[in-house]
Amino acid sequence: MATAVRDARPKVENPPGGLTPDELLRAYRTMVICRALDERCLTLQRQGRIGFYAPMQGQEAAQVGCTWALQSEDWLFPAYRELGVALVRGVPIPLILDQFIGNQGDELKGRQMPNHYGYRRFRFVTASSPVGTQITQAVGTAMAAQYRKEPIVTVTFFGDGTTSSNDFHAGLNFAGVFSAPTIFFCQNNQWAISLPRERQTRSETLAVKAKAYGVWGVVVDGMDVHAVYRAVREARQRAVEGQGPTLIEAQVYRFGPHSTSDDPKRYRSESDLALWKERDPIARTKHELIAAGRLTEAQDLQLWETARQQITQAVDKAEKTPALDPRTMFDDVFASLPPQLQRDRDELASFLPPEAKP
Numbered sequence: 275m276a277t278a279v280r281d282a283r284p285k286v287e288n289p290p291g292g293l294t295p296d297e298l299l300r301a302y303r304t305m306v307i308c309r310a311l312d313e314r315c316l317t318l319q320r321q322g323r324i325g326f327y328a329p330m331q332g333q334e335a336a337q338v339g340c341t342w343a344l345q346s347e348d349w350l351f352p353a354y355r356e357l358g359v360a361l362v363r364g365v366p367i368p369l370i371l372d373q374f375i376g377n378q379g380d381e382l383k384g385r386q387m388p389n390h391y392g393y394r395r396f397r398f399v400t401a402s403s404p405v406g407t408q409i410t411q412a413v414g415t416a417m418a419a420q421y422r423k424e425p426i427v428t429v430t431f432f433g434d435g436t437t438s439s440n441d442f443h444a445g446l447n448f449a450g451v452f453s454a455p456t457i458f459f460c461q462n463n464q465w466a467i468s469l470p471r472e473r474q475t476r477s478e479t480l481a482v483k484a485k486a487y488g489v490w491g492v493v494v495d496g497m498d499v500h501a502v503y504r505a506v507r508e509a510r511q512r513a514v515e516g517q518g519p520t521l522i523e524a525q526v527y528r529f530g531p532h533s534t535s536d537d538p539k540r541y542r543s544e545s546d547l548a549l550w551k552e553r554d555p556i557a558r559t560k561h562e563l564i565a566a567g568r569l570t571e572a573q574d575l576q577l578w579e580t581a582r583q584q585i586t587q588a589v590d591k592a593e594k595t596p597a598l599d600p601r602t603m604f605d606d607v608f609a610s611l612p613p614q615l616q617r618d619r620d621e622l623a624s625f626l627p628p629e630a631k632p
């Protein structure tokens with residue numbers, strides 16, 4: 275099932291309003307770290323060192339370009355594939371790995387599924403696995419910000435498949451009616467697990483769905499970091515000026531599996547993947563930097579090397595951090611533990627090795 279690809283050639287010329295050369299180099303470095311970390315997480319899962327992972331290769335330019343156009347005060351409501359968003363927001367790699375492993379560094383105390391990280395201080399809300407729930411949460415938060423006259427936006431991330439969920443429609447409708455300052459960032463990666471975009475909807479584009487709700491709708495080449503950056507900047511500007519929300523459809527492709535639990539070879543063709551890989555956002559951005567004299571092949575190799583070393587150090591640190599004490603599962607729910615739970619906690623303690631007991 276071939277997907278139409280408009281232009282396989284790397285793009286060098288860019289209209290105004292994109293990233294400056296300096297920004298582009300920094301964005302590219304983040305994209306490289308993102309891909310290297312994504313590759314490592316897949317390997318770690320295959321080696322049984324982390325439990326679960328949802329890869330995002332192919333979506334680096336969309337995620338990095340989008341987050342680059344935001345302010346740190348803006349609230350982010352991700353799905354489960356937003357590694358690039360977290361990295362641009364400044365979430366340290368070791369902290370992400372602590373959550374994957376569920377060690378004592380995990381701020382969520384091992385209470386979330388692996389890969390479902392979230393950080394209040396980064397305004398990065400915990401990943402949503404039930405598709406679409408993050409959309410209405412983002413709209414509600416935007417309405418609250420509007421009520422408080424805070425000049426911020428909320429951004430919600432979701433996929434092509436999620437445009438068929440109830441929350442997508444409820445969220446767009448509310449946002450349209452109340453002019454909520456929300457950016458609906460849809461990464462159309464062409465697949466919802468094994469269901470292709472063609473079987474998801476008869477709509478010509480996903481962005482056109484905005485029209486029914488009186489919301490701005492934009493289609494953008496998600497393999498082009500400049501184009502995504504421009505579209506999100508404009509959407510942000512409109513939102514804070516009270517001109518309402520925008521649905522952005524970033525057209526990308528998921529290069530890897532849906533998650534570490536499926537095998538894409540069973541439902542999609544290698545030729546389709548190869549076609550999209552010609553537009554690899556990393557290769558494209560590198561090509562542009564080299565053509566502009568901002569990067570050499572040697573510097574590029576060094577960038578990858580540094581990224582991989584940084585990741586290896588973070589993995590070592592996370593794996594050496596002790597496991598969480600299982601008794602922490604009794605914390606943070608009751609001001610004082612009810613007697614039955616206190617007995618359960620004591621009983622659990624009796625199973626722990628002596629060195630773990632207080």
Ligand SMILES: Cc1ncc(C[n+]2csc(CCOP(=O)(O)OP(=O)(O)O)c2C)c(N)n1
Pocket residue numbers: 353355403404405432433434435436437463465466467528532
């Ligand atoms: C409410 C609900 N229904 C079904 C699922 C199972 N499910 C998990 S991911 C997914 C596909 C989502 O596809 P898309 O929105 O395109 O996002 P992508 O995974 O491609 O990034 C489905 C159906 C779920 N998590 N939640």
Ligand SMILES: [Mg+2]
Pocket residue numbers: 433434435461462463464465466467
């Ligand atoms: Mg999808």
